[in-house]
Amino acid sequence: MKFFVDTAEIDQIKELNDLGMVDGVTTNPSLIAKSGRDILEVTKEICDIVSGPVSAEVVALDADTMLAEGRKLAKIADNIAVKVPLTWAGLKTCKALSDDGIMVNVTLCFSANQAILAAKAGATFISPFIGRLDDLNMDGLDLIEDIRTIYDNYGFETNILAASIRSANHMSECAKIGADVATAPPAVIKAMANHVLTDKGLAGFMADVEKAGIKIL
Ligand code: G3P
Numbered sequence: 001m002k003f004f005v006d007t008a009e010i011d012q013i014k015e016l017n018d019l020g021m022v023d024g025v026t027t028n029p030s031l032i033a034k035s036g037r038d039i040l041e042v043t044k045e046i047c048d049i050v051s052g053p054v055s056a057e058v059v060a061l062d063a064d065t066m067l068a069e070g071r072k073l074a075k076i077a078d079n080i081a082v083k084v085p086l087t088w089a090g091l092k093t094c095k096a097l098s099d100d101g102i103m104v105n106v107t108l109c110f111s112a113n114q115a116i117l118a119a120k121a122g123a124t125f126i127s128p129f130i131g132r133l134d135d136l137n138m139d140g141l142d143l144i145e146d147i148r149t150i151y152d153n154y155g156f157e158t159n160i161l162a163a164s165i166r167s168a169n170h171m172s173e174c175a176k177i178g179a180d181v182a183t184a185p186p187a188v189i190k191a192m193a194n195h196v197l198t199d200k201g202l203a204g205f206m207a208d209v210e211k212a213g214i215k216i217l
Helices: 010-018 029-035 039-049 063-074 088-099 112-120 130-135 140-154 168-177 186-191 196-212
Strands: 002-006 024-026 054-057 080-085 103-109 125-128 159-162 181-184
Touching (some): 002 186, 010 039, 063 088, 112 125
Parallel strands (some): 002 024, 080 103, 125 159
């Protein structure tokens, strides 16, 4: 499973990228707003750091303007994936951009039917939002599983990009189901390293290091 990092914070992207943990980046208008940066500038900076796909989201609601925005975003770098919402206008934009060979990430997907439409429209990525379904007492992971089954049934090449990931557990569950990519905030990726038995074991080893005066350097 590929890891995308869901942030527009340059320092955090750099840190994880240097560790080989970043196969791509996803942003959205809320993350751009949080960064306080100009969308075109910060997106260009991210594309200069990361070689994998960098999702940049359109902000218009009608297809013509979305398409113009998408084309402008795509000019930033070769690794831009234009992100469009899963609306009828977004699907039209997806089809037009993917016909032009531009990567498209269709976002705000909450149903298997929406995922089928995105694949038909030539999406490179479909972004089902797990956490926001969980918030409504639904099971976001069930949606990932349903889309995996449907895409495999028909050989759809659209990549399942599990999004709205809130916990380290979501990451391993997505990997078990077979999501192609998971995009997560840096804190969630870092939390994957945590285990209480690792901490306990290390404390025991450190006590013995102290007791025996073990030195390496
Ligand atoms: O990748 C989508 C993500 O940014 C949304 O996450 O936690 O706001 O539902 P969240």
